Amino acid sequence: MKDSSELAILGGTPAFTNQLYVGRPNIGDRSAFMGRVNDILDRRWLTNNGICVQEFERRLEALLGVKHCIAMCNATVALEITIRALGMTGEVIVPSFTFVATPHSLQWQQITPVFCDIDPETHSIDPRRVESLITPRTTGIIGVHLWGKPCAIEALTEIAHRRNLRMLFDAAHAFGCSHNGRMIGSFGDAEVFSFHATKFFNTFEGGAVATNDDELAARIRLMKNFGFAGYDTVVYIGTNGKMSEISAAMGLTSLEHLEEFIAINRRNYAAYASGLADLPGVRLVPLEGTDRYNYQYVVIEINEQAAGIHRDALLQALHAENIMARRYFYPGCHRMEPYRSYFPNAGLLLPETELLVQRVLSLPTGTAVTEEDIINICAIIRLVLENGVKVAKVLA
Known part of the structure; x- marks a missing residue:
């Protein structure tokens, strides 16, 4: 164990030779994956709703308990297509404390993201603040499940139903998680997952839309494949959001190791909880209760006054x-372009977001x-906190 003079920031040698990352990809059974790859090459069916994609979707539907799960090339395109399929226009209420793809998927389609503040305890959109942001131009709400913890699903859904708004959940962090015994993926009009390489469950690049709405699922399937309803028959405007066979093969392999990945994440979370216990000014975001979590992120808040x-x-x-x-999600979407130019005073309406982006830190975990x-x-x-004055002096 280092003493203060050995801290690298004070001139010592780094504790780790190789860098430890927050989201280094998890890799399952390579031989099983390569077996699927060889099958794909033998079939010479590389994309366009191949056998692997079809099996992947069926297994996702079974895991999530939903009628439809539509695999996509990535979660951003999945959000864009779902937003369009839901008929969202005008304004949509979203948190600023999220990955920038969430508001971008709206702005890309000339829909105005209206930023809502967060609940400081949950880090998710605060439903108590949503109602005041609804205008005649509002057509929907996007709730984001952060850190694998469900946002205020019931409260947001109630507002959406009462005000005749679409309810979409960005579940990029929440694959394999549940809420009140029900898997994330089955709430709202639809939920969108990310299977990016940095997620604990990955398909290299990829995502999916889960829904129990038959008509919505049919529209999304048309839209992700240029609007084709059959050979040479285009019946709807669309784009290319298809998942490739190679990505689906990785997804099937990752599914076979899902519980193993979660168990390792849970072990890591417990180790951090023990190691950071009673450290002044450090709060580990809690993952408690009987719901299922993926423990994908280990997130701490640093209170400067208490931590020093x-x-x-x-x-x-x-x-x-x-x-x-x-630093997730620094500095907040409202302080990124084009939003900081469009809404220069947004920070005045987002005091909790402004505070949180200065305090949150995500730590390395995974296999x-x-x-x-x-x-x-x-x-x-x-040790850094114990020597905060020295560290601050060096950095100054």
Whole structure:
């Protein structure tokens, strides 16, 4: 274990030779995956709703308990297509504390994202603030399930039903999670998942739309394939959102290791909880109760006043040790272009978001991180906080 003079930020040697990342891809059984790849090559059917994609969709539907799960090339395109299929126009209410793809999927289609503040306890959109943002131009709400924790599903859905709005959930973080015993994927008009390489469950690149609405599913299937309803028959405007066979093969292989990946994430989360316990100014985002979580993200909040150091100083100190922690979702979508130009005063209406983007830190986890790594990471965090004045002086 290091002492203060050995911290890399103070001139010592980094604790880790290789960098530890928040989202280094999980890899399942390579031989099983390569077997599927060889089958794909033998069939010479590489895309256009092949056998692997069809099987992948069936298995997702069974896992999520939904009537329809439509595989896509990525979650951003899945959001764009679903938004259009739902008939959203005008304005849609979204959190600013999310990945920028969420508002981009609206703005890309000339729909105005109206940023709503978050609940500081859950980090998700605050339904108590949604109602005041509804105007005659509002057509929908997008709730985001952050860190694998469901957002306020019932409250948001009630508002949407009462105000005749579409209800879409961005479930990019929440694959394999549940809410009140029901799997995420079956709520709202539809839910969109991300299977990007950085997610604990990946298809290289990919995503999916889950819904129990037959008509909506039919529209999405048309729209993801240029509007083709049969050979040489186009009946709807569409684009290319199809998942390839190679991505579906990775998805099928990852599904076979889903519980293993979650178990490792759970172990890592518990190790962080133990290592960071009673550390002043550090709050580990809780994952409690009987619901199912994927433990994909280990997220802490740094209270500068109590910790004696700003989150960004801790971040730099960790990076110096090759611990590649991340600031999610800094600086908030409302402070990114084009939104900061469109809505220069948005921050005045988002005080909790403004505070949270200065405090949140996501720590390395996944199959590439060991319990011993986590013990060392926690010890370094503790040491940095104990020497906050020295670290701040060096950085200044």
